Amino acid sequence: MRVVVPFSATEPKTRLAPVLDADERRAFARVMLADVLDALDTVGVDPTVLATEAIDLDRPVTVDDRPLDAAINGLLAASDEPVAVVMADLALATPDALDRLFAAEGDVVLAPGRGGGTNAFVARHPDFRVDYHDASIRDHRRIARDAGGTVTEIDSYRLSTDVDEPADLAEVLLHGEGRAADWLRGAGVQLTVADGRTTVERP
């Protein structure tokens, strides 16, 4: 199985701007990537990073500056083995959660993200393709079924949590087991509860 971790190296995580400046967002995105790669290493798969521009990393990096759909669909079309894609901002991904993803049966195994996204998948069907625009989980179910494939969905809070907005950082502080949570604490990012909503502040 080929395991790919797409990484947006160019101005990553702009929606975290209320909490982190541009340099910090870039650094934090790299820490999350490192956590995801560590978890994949523990599972025993051999991930390749698919980056939008060259990055300095001590492991295989494929650079492809096309939009994500085109880059992933190029890989899917070219691969003669199953392909797994795991997003680089799954700061809560643990080896156990990823094990469940890889162990699940089905031609297409989807790990839904909160908000309708698709945070990770395993494609064992040659005709599966991605369409990450908007609520992609619905499109991916449809694409898999239209191709005649069976679909399995992984029920994982950890894999459902991609980090885009300040409130997502609260999830990392509450449940993170990797370096991303430590990085946030080191940067002075703290949990706060306002009007019954948990988010973060940086006093």
Next chain:
Amino acid sequence: MRVVVPFSATEPKTRLAPVLDADERRAFARVMLADVLDALDTVGVDPTVLATEAIDLDRPVTVDDRPLDAAINGLLAASDEPVAVVMADLALATPDALDRLFAAEGDVVLAPGRGGGTNAFVARHPDFRVDYHDASIRDHRRIARDAGGTVTEIDSYRLSTDVDEPADLAEVLLHGEGRAADWLRGAGVQLTVADGRTTVERP
């Protein structure tokens, strides 16, 4: 094992006011409760509803108008068997997800909610108590450990999704398998994506 489903019958789900009026919120809360009870029935446990006021329901209802912590802690103190608590607004709870909750080992098994909540738990330790104020998952980990109990956490997107705000309704529309999703569609609640965020609208 005693299984309890707390249900706030008095002005439920006020934060859904941008989408549903007071009567609709009351009706929708009851539909979610019915879905949770159905899922528990399928698992084969025998839930009791713990309601803040009398409600018309074709199954056992205990009325306790104390705040949630006091009501649950009263049950925990009085029970000589394990107690499970499953919130009534887990509109995505499936029998599979609940099976994982009940099957997990540990003196205290916690199902975290997004935002630091505790959406369900199983307490097999006699000294476990609840404190639902603010990010309760941290308190519940601490209370269990202070009591000398082992803690297990269930990694479930479905159990992590309690329905409080309009964006949570998008999760129900995307992933609901019970009547709550149908009820929302019947009420004309639709998915919409704005600025990369998935939420709902009611045109």
